[in-house]
Structures are given as structure tokens and as C-alpha cells.
Amino acid sequence: MSAHHDQDWDADTEQKLRRKSTKPQGRRKLADLTGEDPSDVADDTIRRLLDLGHLTEVVCELKSGKEATAYLAQTARGPALLKIYRDFAARSFKNDAIYREGQVVLDQRAQRAMASRSRKGLEMLQFDWVMAEYAHLWQLWQAGLSVPEPLVGPNVKTYAETVPAVLMRLIGTEEQPAPRLSDVKLTPEEAQSAWQQSVAGMADLLRLGYAHGDYSTYNLLWWENTVTIIDFPQLTTRTNPNFTDLLRRDAQSLATSFRKHGIHESAEGTLREVQRRALGPAPEPRVLLP
Template identity: 35%
Template sequence: MKIPKRIQPLVDDGLVDEVKSQLMSGKEASVYVVRCGETIRCAKVYKEASQRSFKQAVAYREGRKVRNSRRARAMEKGSGFGREQQEKVWQNAEVDALYKLADAGVRVPEPFGCFDGVLLMELVTDDEGYVAPRLNDVMMSEEQAVEDHHVMMQYVLKMLCVGIIHGDLSEFNVLVDDYGPVIIDLPQAVDAAANNNAERMLARDINNIRDYYAQFAPELSATQYAKEMWALYVKGELTPETQLTGEFNQVDTEADIAAILKEIDDARAEELSRRERLKEAKEGIDETKFNWADAE
């Protein structure tokens, strides 16, 4: 096929030998199957900011930092240079996350580098060499659903332990090869410690995956992994070895109505007393003025 303009520099530099086909085109990027020497890989071409349809990007960028102070100031001001740097940070977020998650034991495509907005990475295939299907295209038994759901919860746990939340995890961002689930699409990865939306995004990720697998194993619908995981995380008790149960008991303290009413009555009495003191003080001032007038 014709070589896309953004991939041409990689061909010129010998990083890519042939573009075989387009695999998909999404809201953030287009993905192509390419040949690099004797190896088949994929090239993810990130779309320019003006062409992306990804919504609420600001919520995902919150907490992302750059070490260079000049770049940071430019990004805050929104200058042309700043927008260019913001794009690089956005694109590199996926590369950084892929390396970090692979080291943490999470199955993700192996990255081979990002070159001017083009990410070269492993093409996930089955044993016959065909591109692995997305989770949403896979049918499975109840037993398989329970097993794969457990694997995914372990991956999310390991991600959180290294401070990363996918942010857009669903059955459309998971591939399934002969060895199980593989998590993909991480340019919107969220910093769990620095992003105010972290808890909400973690819950959405986990519940999306739960709801999909629950189609095949209805008992999964009752699990509470999101609440359990976040509670352990904020207490500093979450580790890669944590044995999750999927259960979460919310500790609710029963309201003491009598005590609340007493506090209200005490506050009302205090306010009435304050007003009475002010009234008496004012009357005292007025009386003093009257006496001075009589004296004159």
C-alpha cells in the first residue's frame, strides 16, 4: 500500500521496510501493519490535536509533569511551543506507560520507540500469525470469563501499584491472544497520585471490565474490586502480592439523632444568648448617651 506521510521518515531511516496494511483508525491514532526486516510490527500514528476527537483530554493530562521548567511554563501559557511540547508529553505517555507496565508484569505490546509521533510496537497475534481479536469480539465460557477477569484485576492492581490508571479501559482496549488478555491504548494513562479524577477513572475502568465479563459469568456483577482496590491504595496497603477478594464493606456509622439535635439546640441557645448580650450592650450605650444629655 501507499506509505502514509507520517511513516515515510521511518522508511527513509531504515526503521520500517514496508507498510503492509492499515489495521484500524480511531479517535486518537491510526494503526498500520508494517514490516521491519523479517519482523512484522505495528506503527501507531498519533493524530494531530486538531484532528483528535478524544473528549475531556484536560482531565487526563492533570498531574503530568515535565522536568524542563521552560517547557512547563510554555505548556501552562498555551503558546505554540507549549502546545508542541504538550503533544510530545501526550505521545510519550503511552511509551513510558508501556515500558513501566511491562516491567511490572502487565501484558502490554512491547514498544520499540516513538519517532515524531509514530509509535513502533509489537503486533499482538495468535499462534497462527493472525492479528489478535479485541475482547469485545470474543465469546467464552463462564469458567474462562471468571479466569480472564481475575487476570485483568491482577493487571489493574499491578498498574495501580506503579501509579498508573489506564483511564479508558474497556473491552475495546484489550486484545486476546492464545495466552490471555493484553492491554492496549495507553496515551491517556493517568497518574494515580497526582490526578484528582484518579478514583473515578479507576472505578470506571474496573467496572467496564467487570460488566463485560459478567455477560458470561453473572456472579461477577456483585464484585467490588474498584472500591476494595482504591481503599487499600489510599491506605498504602496495596502491593502486587495483595490477595483481592472482590468484596468491600462500607463502614457506616449510624447517625446519633439525639446528639445531632442537641448540638443544634446548643447552637441555637448560644446564638440567642449572643444576640441578648448585644442587645443589652446596645441599650447600655443608649442609656449612657441619654444620661450625658440630661447632665448637659
Template identity: 45%
Template sequence: MKRYTDLSDTAESFSKRKDRRKPKGRRSVNQLQTKDGFDDAGLQGLFEQGLVTELLGELKSGKEATVYLARGPRGLVAAKLYRDAAVRSFKNDHLYRDGRFIGDARVKKAIDQRSKTGVSAQQALWIMHEYGQLWALYNAGVPVPKPLVGPGADDCAKAGRVVLMDFIGDDEGAAPRLADVRLSPAEAEDAFNQSVALLTQLLKLGKVHGDFSAYNLLWWHGEVIIIDVPQMVEVEENRSAGELLERDVVSLCRSVKGIRADPREVLERVLRDARRSL
């Protein structure tokens, strides 16, 4: 299994490495960790609360967030650190935001106008939403990494730009994404069927993931685990939920290797099975 990028690296060699493709805003572990804690308000807060004691390495860096492997009091944890609001893209954000409640008209206006304040407010809401959804799914028994902050809104707000959750993996390495793992035909079919069952389970809870594909599913001990939920929408609130569900089904069918499934049939199956148990 692939080892973490820099668990075996010394902090020094990590810092010397020049990566030209390094996305703007990404900082290496030893730039973030200082003698007294962390050079990031969110991480520092979690450190002071005793939730994170050490950053061990970087698991993955994407456009909007970098996921770090960290140590917590009870073992390994994953810390998803979002970049500064200014460098975030909020791709097609309006599609997911539709129907989400924003209490104050001034905040709503700032967000709609994408002012600087609006963008940071929007990011804070986005991250709160990720915590909220993780808790809802975890409590409903859906396989997701357990969130380690909250469920109280105050605690989640204090975590700043960091979503802290259980690390899926072990000392040897992180769980691979379904998109990256080599599966036998029987395993691929099992993984695909589990994924379709998860889409159904989400729909029964009135939710659509909104970015459901083998890139946001981990494969661990023969089990599919859902990650990356900030864009999840509620069917009752969001007028694009149907469209997003269709897209999720198509993305899933396209992204699981070794599977040939007709998205229309899969969608029908999901809708039928969700309805039957409603």
C-alpha cells in the same frame, strides 16, 4: 479469525475504495507508502532506522490514531500513527495531565492556552508518555506489546507521531479485543479475573490505566494483554487517580461480556490485594 482489512486487498483496490465514514486525517496504506519510503516524517524516520520496512495493512482506525500492521526486520509490528495535532481531540485531557511535569513555563502556558504550538507540544508529550508507560510496564513484566523504540527519550522523540510496538497476533490475524471475542462462560470468567489482576498489578506499580475496559484489552492464546496507555496516570502525582480507578473498574465490569460483577466489590478486591503486597 478475522483477517486484516486489507492484507488480501491489492494496494490499488484499497485506494479505489470510497469510505464516506473515513475519519478526517486518515490515509490509506498506499498513500503513506511511496517508492522511496513513507510520506510521513515519523514512519520515514523509522524506515531510515530500519525499524519498519513495509506497511502491510490497516488494523484499526480510531478518532485519534490509526494502527497499521507493518513489517520490521524481525517480523510483524504494529505502528500506531497519531493524526495531526490539529485534528486530535485530547478528550478530558486535563484529568490525565494533572501532575505531569512540564519543565518550561512557556511550554506549559502554550499547552494550557491550547495554542497551535501548545497542541503540538501536548501531542508530543502524550506520545512520549505512551512510550514511557509501555517501557515501564514491559520492564515490570506486565503483559503489554513490547515497545520497539526507546527507552531513550531522543529515540522516542524521533519517532514523531508513531508508537511502534510488537504486533499481537500472527499471520492469520490480529488478536481480538476482549470486547469482540466470543468466550465460553469459563473463559469469560478467566479473562475477567486476569483483567482484575492486571488492574491490581498496575496499582501496585502506582499506576491507573485511565481507559481500562474490554476495548483496550487484547485476548491472545488465553492471555489478556493491555494496550492503549497514553492516558495512564501515576497515583502519587494525579489527584484524579482514585476517580479514574473507580471508572476503570466500572468500565471493565460493564464491558466484559457474560460477566456480572459488582464494581464496588471488584474495587475493594483490587484495593485490598494491591495494599496487601505493598
């Protein structure tokens, strides 16, 4: 649809959107996501994921946010985090325009629908938002960044079948999923390590030409002394006229959110350090096994 992940609107996509319920889907009830048999599962998204073989079971809800709810799930490849987005019309967070500026939408009809935020336009925005998270996850994972491994793809048509869900490998264990850095208590040594890794992660994104758009301890996981970056649908590139402001805001958010861990760095100093590190060597890319 948009040039950043080469997703065009085709007849199949139009048909999928038409099949959707006219009522916006908000937070799902866990009871609707589970059942003894796939046919007993009330939620059509979960039934589809079960039928496609991407899931074997939804276990429990982990966290519900303003855009999506995260669940612990089981797959043939082990425990996973299943992130299911609410429909755009059912979200408390809807101001995505700042992240979308500068994107080239190839289909003019789609562009008009999204700009008007009609029902069809909101469905298109939803589809694009989820597809962007998958596309970014795959790019960052393959580039060697510390992000969760996506479990569907890398073929675009394959992960398009899972919208509005994103499936990724669970960080942590089933008994103890990795907490966010905002929710843990760190020793001074751990805090310094977490800070250095977080600055390095932001620099890794910048080296690839990205600003995260929401970079703070709320979107950084902490597991076995390792920081993992999460939440990527709003990633923006230098084509976005807001890029510099978003990058500066990320540095501010990171510096502010680390104060509870005893790290007191300025936003300006953080941004300079990120920009300096972005000129350095990149992580070792990951090799995709067949």
C-alpha cells in the same frame, strides 16, 4: 518535558515542531504509507521510520480510532503494530486535561503554550502524549506486566525520533492479529479466566501507582487465552487529584464491559478486589537483553 518521563523541551524539539506542516494531520491514507522504495513513500513519518531502520514495510490498516490509527507493519524483528496518532487539533477526542492534572511541567513557556492550546501548545501536547505512551510501555514491559513489547527505545532520544508513531510487537499473527476482548465470544470458562487476568492487570498497574484511565474490554486484547493490556498515554499517578475517580471509573468500565461475557460483578466489588490484589506480589520483572 513533564516530570513523569523527564522530557525537557530543547532546541531540537522546537526545530522539529517548526518543521511540521501547519495543517493538522488526521487519518492517513494507506497509499501514502507504502511504496516500492522508501523514497516513493509520501508520508514523512513513515519515510523517517524507514530511514532509521525501525520499519521495513507498512502492510495494511488494522483499526482506526478517535485518537490514532493502527497498522500492521514489518520490521527487522518481525511483525509489528504501528500506531500513528492524529494531530491533537484533528482528533475527535481532545479532553486530556483530566489526565494531565498534577503533572509538573518544567518549562514554564511550554506550560503556558499548552494551557492556551495555541498551535504550538497543541503540538507540544501531541509530542508529550506520544512520548508518554512509549515511556509507560517501557516501564510496564520491564516490570513484567502483560503489555505489548515496545520496539523502539528504551532510550528516550531514540523513541522521540518516531513521534507521532509508536511501534510495538504485534500480538497475534500477521494473518490474525489479536482481537479486543470486546469483539470476541468466550466460553464461560474463558470469560472467567479473562476476567481474573483483567482484574489482576488492573491491580498490577495500581501496585505501580497507576490508574489506566480507560480500562475496559476495548483496551484489552485476547490471544491464546491471555489478556494483554493496551493504550497507555493517559495513565495517571497519585499526583493527579482525579486519581481516585479515574481508578473507580476504570473498575466501573471493566465490570460493565464484561457483562456481555456473562460476568456480573459490581464496580465497588471490582475496585475492592483490585485494591486487595495490589497489596500482593508483583509479576517477575523482564530482563532486557543487550
